[in-house]
Amino acid sequence: MTKTQKAEIIEVLSTEFKDAQAVIFCDYKGLTVPQLESLRESARAKEVKVQVVKNTLATIALKNAELTGVELKDTNILVWGEDSVSTSKVAADFAKTNSKFVIKSAYVDREASDASKVEAFAKLPGREELLAMLAATWMAPIANFTIGLDALRQKKEAA
Structure with missing residues (x-):
């Protein structure tokens, strides 16, 4: 990946994270491609975005969007959207049906939080x-x- 491609990704993610009310970080290690596609389909239906992003690029984009307090490690898939309830529901519902999909942490309403807050929002x-x-x-x-x-x-x- 070239520096210009990385810069484009960071720019796009920064603007998306500025508009997002929820950004959820999940572990997806061990999921198959069809399982990830079903996550993307359910997210698309609720106007939520899902993407695997390198931790360094995601960290830079989060700093640009003025979101701090969460450290990214290991494998991460990001789930974000403009509605914190529907974004939380997408992640929590998929985590219920797939044991390998684990919610690690999140920004909900622009505040760093843990998986329990995401699950609480999913119940609303x-x-x-x-x-x-x-x-x-x-x-x-x-x-x-x-x-x-x-x-x-x-x-x-x-x-």
Whole structure:
């Protein structure tokens, strides 16, 4: 890999990490290519990015994005996205089904954290679930009103 290619990778990752709300570092040693492709497919569906990056390049990009506090060692695959909940869900769900995929550390909401915080974020409801809850809350008064009107109609018909 030439110096210009490395510089391009660092520049792209730096801008992506500046916009990311979560950057998760995972160990992928022992996973097969089809398993990694299934991780990438599930990430793509939630608009999350997954990439294997050299530790030195990733460290430089993280410093450029003003993210400090995590030291990268061994083999790492990076999972990042603009929504910390969906990014955490992608990593945690894949870790549940693949024992060789281990969440090491992360930046969640631009703070260095460990795997337990990622798992806690993964348990939160996602954007779609929250919107559904909100819609149900808004529809409850209308539904109750129509139920009451129907009960009143039935009572008057019976009388």
